[in-house]
Amino acid sequence: MSQPVMTEKQILLGNEAIARGAYEAGVKVVSSYPGTPSTEITENAAKYPRIATEWATNEKVGLEVSYGASLGGGRAMSCMKHVGLNVAADPLFTASYTGVNGGLVVVVADDPGMHSSQNEQDSRHYARSAKLMMFEPSDSQECLDMTRAAFALSEKYDTPVMLRVTTRVAHSRTPVSVGEPQDQVIKPYVKDTMKFVMMPGMAIKRHVVVEQRQAQVANDADQGMIPNAFSVKTGDGQLGIITSGMAYQYVRGALPQAAIFKLGLVYPLPLAQIRAFAQTVERLVIVEELDPFLETEIKAAGIVCEGKALLTLQGEYSVARLKAALAEATILAPAFDLASLEPAPARPPVMCAGCPHKGLFMALSRLKVIVAGDIGCYTLGALAPTHAMDVCLCMGASVGMAHGIDKVSDTEMSRKTVAVIGDSTFLHTGISSLINSVYNRSTSTLIILDNSITGMTGHQQNAASGLNIHNQGAPELDLVALVRAIGVTAIHEVDPADIRACQRVIKQAIDEPMVSVVIAKRPCALIPSGIGDKDHVVHLDKDLCTRCMACIKIMCPALQKGPDGYPHVDPNICNSCHLCTRVCGFGALKAGGEAI
């Protein structure tokens, strides 16, 4: 091309733009644990060769690695989903006291509407309780700009800086002008035990520094000295809105006449500026998704405003929702007579064709055991057709829950409970729980579903998969050796696609009077080592088929009941796991290559 395209904007995902901002700021280390909707930040950071990017075993480890990198003088970042911040909260709170050396940025991605999460927590509360400044972008350009600026602010104010995104910002592509990357600077390390060794004597002094810093940040924000902290759009003097993040975009769409005070810095707040804005409007409304975080702060400052009395605490907002609450609702004409259309049956997610979890869950379902579940693709085992999960709480919880059930009494329940956990989740927070079970003489059974990948979040490598974030070879954790070292003596290995073998092994494990571990190993059907042989896709022998539909009931996406009443295998989707051939009692489903 003859024209230089440098000036043309790129359309980047919010998460890509955060990675770009960190790159431009000269970030040296990025260590994160995946979690929707944060995962693509770290995946994109890995595309810049000069950044040392890694998947950590969990969010706490990731933040501690970044903190160490900052201490060592480089700029560093950790990214996580909202619940990941619960795991990383311990280092975060005290990192607020020590401050940093190289700039340290912590990105947290909230999920209003729970597109891919087990709760709807509002991570802004962490900024207040850990006493950290937090920025919130409303599009990809701001993702880049705020991230880039956050590193410098981290060094200026000697504090970790938080960036909070929500799913709609993280997963929307919007135009971005990229900037020139800065050099990666490694600052000298100077030993300073008063600042970095947090024992009571030192921490008491640091707490004073923390409070001074937060007051300084709020004051500097009020003085307009903090980039991206706020911007004001004047309106007709009637309605004034204070908002931030994606809610700002909905406000723009819904309330064009309103004056808008848009916050980029959501903690601490520029309260003098907000007070001044409040005086320019007749009615002041705070528009924020999830909790009344801004509203509480603003009301505490004695500023009269409305907020959650008008708008919900739940789910995502939208232009229509805001119009309904704050303006004349405009009724648009639809293309169809909607009332006369049939409702569409729901389409929840399902286990993929060839998913190794399916066979194991069919075995659990047949055994009618109580299943303490965990988080991953296998949580889908709680749904039809297997319904083989009784509880799912947070990552790593299955192991401790099964031990707790085991300890509560010698009931039928405790005798037939198993814990089920994925490989990545076991490494994340399952290992320490297994140590606890062995130490405290549990008789519980743990099934580790080792599909050689962190599946649910889109296939990230982990310490047991033998590859690193760049798909280069990495030391592969030996799960059997690890479990043995923990003190487990009853260890079983099984192929999860072999339903009968699973039933037998699990039954045996439950009966053993000590902690037993079953490792069900088979790679995820969507990774190279798990993709089935296309020459062996399943086909139907109609002469043998009785149309009993046993195969259809396993709910494989490759199998559908055809208009002729026979099961139909879609060869594009079939992954040759042959699970359906095992449930067919008539030998009608055959692996390709088999003689009919």
Place this chain on the structure above:
Amino acid sequence: MNQAISLNIALVGVGGQGTLVAGKLLGTVATILGLEVKVSEVHGMSQRGGSVITYVRMAEHVASPIIEPAEADFVLAFEELEALRWAYLLKAGGSMMVNTMQTLPASVAIGAAAYPQDIIEALDSKTIGNSHVFAVDAQKLADEAGSYKATNIVMLGAMSRLTPIDEKVFTQAIDRVFPEKFRAINHKAFQSGSDIIKYTCEF
């Protein structure tokens, strides 16, 4: 002329059907046109065979990335049931392109729910105003172009006929989004989608 273009396009389907790539391509189209664009995607859980939607909004100025009910100029449905599910997004006078394929949701497969009959005919008979429903056997056309994976691009080709956007802009976007080795297939898929609408409508 570009200032006049303002399009809301909803790409709906089943996780894994290529709505993300189609959204990215439309984002690139908007950039070439010098328009502001927002593409809102679904990642994570629903990509496991759930119902998914990608919203594309392009105009001189775009605030919210979400298309509200009866705000879409186009709904591109990659599966029939999803066409029905998201029909409320289409505005009067808008066009819906439906890939003629059915993927049974799990509830239907096990007999707990029924897959609605003749969805395309039902939609077509319930239009208000000058709205249109087009049935496109996009997967077949994609197969013929070289890969069923280009189904999404056939759908874009079909829609392109009904937009004021020059076909060359789409061609350029395909070149930017796809690596060299996939370009020929996607150009072919796009063309066949475009042709099918050319021959079915007397525009």
